[in-house]
Each structure stands twice: as structure tokens, then as C-alpha cells.
Amino acid sequence: TQLLEQSPQFLSIQEGENLTVYCNSSSVFSSLQWYRQEPGEGPVLLVTVVTGGEVKKLKRLTFQFGDARKDSSLHITAAQPGDTGLYLCAGEGAGANNLFFGTGTRLTVIP
Amino acid sequence: DAGVIQSPRHEVTEMGQEVTLRCKPISGHNSLFWYRQTMMRGLELLIYFNNNVPIDDSGMPEDRFSAKMPNASFSTLKIQPSEPRDSAVYFCASSLTNSPLHFGNGTRLTVT
Numbered sequence: 233t234q235l236l237e238q239s240p241q242f243l244s245i246q247e248g249e250n251l252t253v254y255c256n257s258s259s260v261f262s263s264l265q266w267y268r269q270e271p272g273e274g275p276v277l278l279v280t281v282v283t284g285g286e287v288k289k290l291k292r293l294t295f296q297f298g299d300a301r302k303d304s305s306l307h308i309t310a311a312q313p314g315d316t317g318l319y320l321c322a323g324e325g326a327g328a329n330n331l332f333f334g335t336g337t338r339l340t341v342i343p
Numbered sequence: 344d345a346g347v348i349q350s351p352r353h354e355v356t357e358m359g360q361e362v363t364l365r366c367k368p369i370s371g372h373n374s375l376f377w378y379r380q381t382m383m384r385g386l387e388l389l390i391y392f393n394n395n396v397p398i399d400d401s402g403m404p405e406d407r408f409s410a411k412m413p414n415a416s417f418s419t420l421k422i423q424p425s426e427p428r429d430s431a432v433y434f435c436a437s438s439l440t441n442s443p444l445h446f447g448n449g450t451r452l453t454v455t
Contacts, residue, residue: 265443272448272449273446273448273449274347274434274436274446274447274448274449275386275434275444275446276446277443277444280443320385320386331388331444333385333386333387334385335385336385336386
């Protein structure tokens with residue numbers, strides 16, 4: 233099992249603040265995905281990063297894949313209450329359909 | 344596109360009873376996954392199928408758990424007999440090979 237640790241585990245911030253969520257592993261992944269999960273629903277894919285050092289932006293969300301492809305970060309600018317949810321990173325290992333999910337960061341944005 | 348459909352949404356049962364969870368994947372997807380999510384262990388892969396054939400069931404916790412995919416549009420996950428420690432949210436997901444997963448909304452199982 234390839235372990236993916238996310239930090240922080242819980243985060244509660246005020247609307248308008250910035251935040252960063254981290255996803256770390258000792259293993260190398262061929263790609264890394266970020267999902268958001270809302271209560272009562274399944275995870276929904278936000279982005280996939282493939283290349284070491286890659287940065288992708290999705291509106292106020294910025295995703296970065298580490299140079300060594302072992303870690304990733306998600307930065308949210310000017311957080312909104314609609315950003316509230318469980319954020320999961322998932323690393324793809326060797327072989328088809330070999331996806332390992334991180335421990336998750338539960339974000340609450342207070343209006 | 345109706346997405347991945349799971350039933351029931353909630354299941355409450357007594358220890359020792361048989362539980363059957365159902366999943367209808369997105370039409371045309373050839374891979375189907377069963378996951379279990381708990382606060383303690385997060386999201387864990389139980390088993391996945393490719394073209395209706397079980398490929399990796401190493402995540403199935405014990406012989407009480409079994410999964411079938413009789414055709415491309417239906418899969419079941421069965422627990423017999425159920426135990427309180429099986430209480431969790433069970434997700435089904437589908438995809439095309441090496442493409443992103445699409446998750447259903449899960450079945451919340453409570454075993455008392």
C-alpha cells in the first residue's frame with residue numbers, strides 16, 4: 233500500500249482567507265488527482281497533474297505536483313463557503329487502475 | 344447522463360443479517376470499483392472489475408464480503424453475515440480504462 237498523508241486533517245477558516253492543503257508520500261506516482269467530496273455525495277474529480285513541477289489553476293484553486301512526483305499541494309485563494317468539503321488527493325501507481333487515496337482534509341469556510 | 348447509481352442510499356440492519364448493495368455504472372464504462380469510506384481509514388478500494396471480470400479483490404476484508412458483476416450494467420456487493428465493524432459508507436465508481444473515476448453517492452450502512 234502506498235500511503236498518502238494529507239495535512240491538515242481539519243481546517244476551519246473565515247470567508248476570504250487563503251489556505252493550502254498538502255498531500256505527501258514517500259512513493260513516486262505517475263499522476264496525482266484531487267477530489268472534493270460534499271456531504272452525502274461521492275468524491276468529484278477536480279484536477280489531474282501528471283508532470284513533476286506541474287502547476288494547474290482552476291479559478292481560485294491552484295494545484296501543484298512536486299518535482300519528484302511524491303507530493304502535491306492545493307492552494308485556495310479567497311475561500312468561499314461553497315469551497316466547504318472534504319478534499320482528497322489520490323496517487324496513481326504503476327499498473328492500470330491502481331489509485332491510492334489520501335487521508336483527506338476537511339475544510340469549513342465560515343461566512 | 345444519470346451518473347453512477349447506487350441503492351439503497353441508507354441501510355440499517357442487525358448483526359448477522361445479509362446485506363446487498365447495488366450499483367449501476369455509467370453506460371459504456373468498462374471498469375467498476377467498490378470502495379469503503381470510514382473516518383478512521385478513509386477511502387479504501389475493496390475490489391475492481393474490468394469488462395465484468397474481477398481483477399483485484401485484495402482489498403476485500405474477509406470471506407464475508409463478496410462482489411459480482413453479472414453484466415456491464417450491474418454489480419452487487421454482499422456482506423454475509425454483517426458485523427457492526429462493517430458500518431461505513433460504501434461507494435461504487437466506474438470509468439473507462441485509465442480514465443478518471445466517477446463515483447456514485449454511496450450507501451450508508453449501519454450494522455447494529
